[in-house]
Amino acid sequence: MxxxxxxxxxxxxxxxxxxxxxxxxxxxxxxxxxxxxxxxxxxxxxxxxxxxxxxxxxxxxxxxxxxxxxxxxxxxxxxxxxxxxxxxxxxxxxxxxxxxxxxxxxxxxxxxxxxxxxxxxxxxxxxxxxxxxxxxxxxxxxxxxxxxxxxxxxxxxxxxxxxxxxxxxxxxxxxxxxxxxxxxxxxxxxxxxxxxxxxxxxxxxxxxxxxxxxxxKGEDQVEIGAKDINALSNALEGYPGIRRLEKTNDLIVLHVNEAFDTAALNKFFSDKQIHLSHLVGRKKRLEEQFLELTAE
Ligand SMILES: Nc1ncnc2c1ncn2[C@@H]1O[C@H](COP(=O)(O)OP(=O)(O)OP(=O)(O)O)[C@@H](O)[C@H]1O
Ligand SMILES: [Mg+2]
CATH class of the missing domain: 3.40.50.300 (P-loop containing nucleotide triphosphate hydrolases)
Known part of the structure; x- marks a missing residue:
């Protein structure tokens, strides 16, 4: 170039x-x-x-x-x-x-x-x-x-x-x-x-x-929830495409690559007999990302 x-x-x-x-x-x-x-x-x-x-x-x-x-x-x-x-x-x-x-x-x-x-x-x-x-x-x-x-x-x-x-x-x-x-x-x-x-x-x-x-544009977020949050995060150890994981009281927010397959994640959990009570994917708002980048 x-x-x-x-x-x-x-x-x-x-x-x-x-x-x-x-x-x-x-x-x-x-x-x-x-x-x-x-x-x-x-x-x-x-x-x-x-x-x-x-x-x-x-x-x-x-x-x-x-x-x-x-x-x-x-x-x-x-x-x-x-x-x-x-x-x-x-x-x-x-x-x-x-x-x-x-x-x-x-x-x-x-x-x-x-x-x-x-x-x-x-x-x-x-x-x-x-x-x-x-x-x-x-x-x-x-x-x-x-x-x-x-x-x-x-x-x-x-x-x-x-x-x-x-x-x-x-x-x-x-x-x-x-x-x-x-x-x-x-x-x-x-x-x-x-x-x-x-x-x-x-x-x-x-x-x-x-x-x-x-x-x-590179990042999306997926929110997941279940009865046992810790079981979720343990199961996710090493799961591909996850950049960062954030735990709140009753949810886990996954920061994932744009190509992340939410349906595959759902299947992954049900194969492990873990049933999600919550699964929401959302595009990260650009403003959020900009503010994050320029935050103190
Ligand atoms: N001639 C100058 N003398 C002293 N300080 C200056 C001078 N020109 C710019 N600055 C300072 O340098 C910093 C950068 O200013 P600059 O105008 O390059 O920013 P900018 O990113 O273009 O801002 P804006 O989005 O408001 O146009 C500011 O703190 C400004 O006050
Ligand atoms: Mg300027």
């Missing part, structure tokens, strides 16, 4: 504040890579360093296996904060300004406007755009120069459900076209819906990194 971005012990300290405290990230080509963490966990600071806007206090990063050279920046389109456009210029004219700065052929402007569904509104002054349209104009601006990677910081912040859906569709389309996406978000649901990979960070530290399937 081809790495698009690698960071090694990347750090940013603001005086006593360890905003980013030694991050090791690896983003493969074609991934939709989510950096997930609560407010203040260091997401924007991290992206700032990767884009050459914030100077790291320590550690290293490399784009495209080519270090930190300026030429890499041309291959990375970014949406970092609420973008400032010239309100009295049209969407199209604003992109002409950006194209000039980036050294991009203005013939690309219509192409990127079409990709964000703004072609029909391109002659309107940007000040008449809705928040969602402004966000799409910003995405169009990030697309100018046809970058290999899009870096997006909280791209759905402040948008209504329709605007959120549009941006998420946009990300999926861009990914389908082969672009690598790096997305910072504090919204678990968003990462779960659009990302293939995720790193979970808190207070500048990496808590976990992997595929969304492994990290956020």
């Amino acid at each position: 081809e790495p698009v971005l690698v960071t090694v012990q990347l750090k940013k300290h603001f005086g006593p504040i360890k905003a980013v405290n030694g991050l090791d990230l690896a983003v493969q080509k074609g991934a939709v890579y989510g950096i997930l963490g609560p407010n203040g966990s260091g997401k924007t600071t991290t992206l700032g360093m990767l884009l050459g806007i914030v100077h790291p206090s320590g550690g290293d990063y490399s784009w495209f296996g080519n270090g930190q050279k300026d030429e890499n920046r041309k291959r990375v389109g970014a949406l970092l904060e609420q973008p400032n456009f010239y309100p009295y210029l049209s969407g199209e004219q604003n992109l002409k300004v950006v194209a000039r700065i980036k050294g991009v052929n203005p013939s690309e402007i219509d192409t990127v406007l079409a990709q964000v569904n703004l072609l029909e509104s391109k002659k309107r002054q940007a000040r008449t755009y809705s928040l969602g349209m402004r966000q799409r104009l910003a995405l169009a601006s990030a697309l100018l120069g046809n970058p290999d990677v899009l870096v997006l910081d909280e791209p759905t912040n402040g948008l209504d459900p329709q605007g959120i859906a549009e941006v998420r569709d946009f990300i999926r389309q861009q990914s389908a076209q082969g672009r690598t996406i790096i997305l910072a978000s504090h919204i678990l649901d968003e990462v779960e819906k659009v990302c293939s990979h995720v790193s979970v960070i808190k207070k500048g530290n990496l808590l976990a990194q992997g595929t969304v399937n492994d990290l956020l």
